[in-house]
Amino acid sequence: MNQLQLSAVVVQVQSMRYTPAGIPAVNLVLEHESQIVEMDTPRQVKLQLKAIAFGAQAEVLSRQGLDAVCEFHGFMASARNGKGVVFHIQDFSKT
Numbered sequence: 001m002n003q004l005q006l007s008a009v010v011v012q013v014q015s016m017r018y019t020p021a022g023i024p025a026v027n028l029v030l031e032h033e034s035q036i037v038e039m040d041t042p043r044q045v046k047l048q049l050k051a052i053a054f055g056a057q058a059e060v061l062s063r064q065g066l067d068a069v070c071e072f073h074g075f076m077a078s079a080r081n082g083k084g085v086v087f088h089i090q091d092f093s094k095t
Contacts, residue, residue, distance in 0.1 A: 002075045004087060007095060008032040009067055011048070016062040019054070026058040027051070030072065030087065050079070051087040061089070069095050 012029035019025055028051045036043050051072070053061050064070075074090040 004074055004076055006030065006032055006072045007069060008072060009069055010061070010064055011066060013062060013064065016058060023054050024058040025052060025054050026062045028053070028061060049087050050084065051089055053089040057089055057092065071095050
């Protein structure tokens, strides 16, 4: 199964573009920070993650202000250049 649910803040939004098929697309950088208990020890977790959204989600996210905490849902895939991974956002809501 490849599903990801992540609370994060949008820290970077690139200009909206269109795929060759005419579908809106936007690249983003999300930042997550939380405290998780691992092996009975609290651990601070902070990460930045490249993300992409298509269609209606891209249109909304391209106008989204930075620093608003949102709940994102989607899946992970290899980056186009084969280096790293990208979170494909399928749905999101402000928290």
